[in-house]
Amino acid sequence: MNVPISPTLAANEEIARRRKHGQQVVNLAFGEAGLPVHPALRDALAQASGKNAYGPVAGSVALREAAAGYWSRRGISAHPDLVVCGPGSKALLYGLLLALGGDVVLPRPSWVSYAAQARLVGVHPIMVAPPPGEGGVPDPELVAAAVAAARARGRTVTSLLVTLPDNPTGRLARPETVRRLAALARELDLTIISDEIYRDLLHDPAATFLSPAEVAPERTVVTTGLSKSLALGGWRIGVARLPETGLSEPPHASNPHASNPHASNPHASNLHGRLLGVASEIWSSPAAPVQHAAAYAFGEPAELVRRVAASRRLHGIVARAVAEHFTKVGAHLDDPQGGFYLYPEIAGFAGSAELAAVLLDRHGVAVLPGTAFGDAPDAARVRVATSQLYGESDEQRTAALHAEDPLELPWIAASLRHLEEALTALRIFG
Incomplete structure (x- = not known):
């Protein structure tokens, strides 16, 4: 049986390859939570290492x-x-x-x-x-x-x-x-x-x-x-x-x-x-x-309940901000309610494969085509994951987790500007 690599994992490896060769890519393709491990969990793991x-x-x-x-x-x-x-x-x-x-x-x-x-x-x-x-x-x-x-x-x-x-x-x-x-x-x-x-x-x-x-x-x-x-x-x-x-x-x-x-x-x-x-x-x-x-x-100790609450808040703020950028260029999408995903549709493309390819190859924005999720090939819908925007290091991600307004952090703001410019150019192309 010929089984290809899962599209999410394949996309993440492709993004890493492009970045290694100097290409700037905003990673909206990989659905990883994008946050550091809580210290209490590291301690619990270390206690059981034997x-x-x-x-x-x-x-x-x-x-x-x-x-x-x-x-x-x-x-x-x-x-x-x-x-x-x-x-x-x-x-x-x-x-x-x-x-x-x-x-x-x-x-x-x-x-x-x-x-x-x-x-x-x-x-x-x-x-x-x-x-x-x-x-x-x-x-x-x-x-x-x-x-x-x-x-x-x-x-x-x-x-x-x-x-x-x-x-x-x-x-x-x-x-x-x-x-x-x-x-x-x-x-x-x-x-x-x-x-x-x-x-x-x-x-x-x-x-x-x-x-x-x-x-x-x-x-x-x-x-x-x-x-x-x-x-x-x-x-x-x-x-x-x-x-x-x-x-x-x-x-x-x-x-x-x-x-x-x-x-x-x-x-x-x-x-x-x-x-x-x-x-x-x-x-x-x-x-x-x-x-x-x-x-x-x-067992949900208090410190982890607080961490989950902070994560939930961050995911919601960033997902809604990204959704607004897609809405501004006329994309059709329902408001995000949970996790860190959006599923916008943009008219003017033959399907999701073309839309995803144009976003990545011409504008440095990585998303997954809807066909990866079983959608019809002619539907120009893509899956957008927002959780990789929080930062490249544990220090940046921790700062995002605790920021009063994470959208004002320089690295998140820069990624959102990149996305805005890409979507504006995409609308002109479409």
């Missing part, structure tokens, strides 16, 4: 208990015995697709790795557009028909994946949409996988967030990690909350329980056990020192 033994496949008891507590504080029932830890939520998502089997319903657009992982597993991604103004969820009005059409072709469809809030659009699904999807999942006998890694980075902490695990806890898996909220991408740690009841084997038309949300499924099998089997053969167990630090983080 832990060099393999641990339980599911993860340490301390980490699973801490993760269960994290979800419980957010209104999601979670038992430590049904928490599985892995080397990043990305690995857990792949393990889940393997363990579940069957095709998966995805929003179009959606994070680059979802569809790629489905194909690696040997199943089909079923791409469904989101409701207008939303992102990260397939439109409930279209899901049933898409699943019915796939099953009519003899496909087995077992799961539906959502991202709350979303990458690439930066939008959050409305609670009523989540409720409708949960009801559909019961009717269609689908497992919901809810990727909530950006949950703690909603720009408005008072915004209404509804997880499908609150609506359909018996068939929802929730994944998260520390790569975004605490900028620990390189530490590679993620956790998954599994349902307390068994999840069905691939559904068949003859299954009399498929539309009954309260019926026990006679074909129920142990997703927890299947996922652990996959994990045992791929990563054995997460790195022990990182688990120790992650258990501390998921």
Whole structure:
């Protein structure tokens, strides 16, 4: 199987290559949190540096208990015995697709790795557009028909994946949409996988967030990690909350329980056990020192709660500033609501590939084309990540984190000027 490098990672390497050759590039392509590690987390990691033994496949008891507590504080029932830890939520998502089997319903657009992982597993991604103004969820009005059409072709469809809030659009699904999807999942006998890694980075902490695990806890898996909220991408740690009841084997038309949300499924099998089997053969167990630090983080001590709040504020300020620059040149985009992403559309281009190429080659601005996220080739939409604007050093990034107005910092202001000039020239070109 010929598997290309993930577009986000490939873009980051290309930017590094261009910069090495002296080209000035504003990096709006790579979705890394762009902030330094909190000193308390460094201390926690150092304290556990002597832990060099393999641990339980599911993860340490301390980490699973801490993760269960994290979800419980957010209104999601979670038992430590049904928490599985892995080397990043990305690995857990792949393990889940393997363990579940069957095709998966995805929003179009959606994070680059979802569809790629489905194909690696040997199943089909079923791409469904989101409701207008939303992102990260397939439109409930279209899901049933898409699943019915796939099953009519003899496909087995077992799961539906959502991202709350979303990458690439930066939008959050409305609670009523989540409720409708949960009801559909019961009717269609689908497992919901809810990727909530950006949950703690909603720009408005008072915004209404509804997880499908609150609506359909018996068939929802929730994944998260520390790569975004605490900028620990390189530490590679993620956790998954599994349902307390068994999840069905691939559904068949003859299954009399498929539309009954309260019926026990006679074909129920142990997703927890299947996922652990996959994990045992791929990563054995997460790195022990990182688990120790992650258990501390998921316990949410006051100093880390403050860090996440400061990060959320910074991400929101910079994302909104970048959105304003795109809006000024006539781009169509919805206001960012979470994380550090925008998904603007600019008229006058044959598609996202041309738009992204012109921005990079002529104007030194790196973005990702919408086609990387499953979007239509003729749609001139690109994913913009704003978190690499905070600085090139830990000192600059820390200053951005604590600045009253980070937009006034010289390095951020310079990048925004570069972007403004590029977009102005782009409008003339277009």
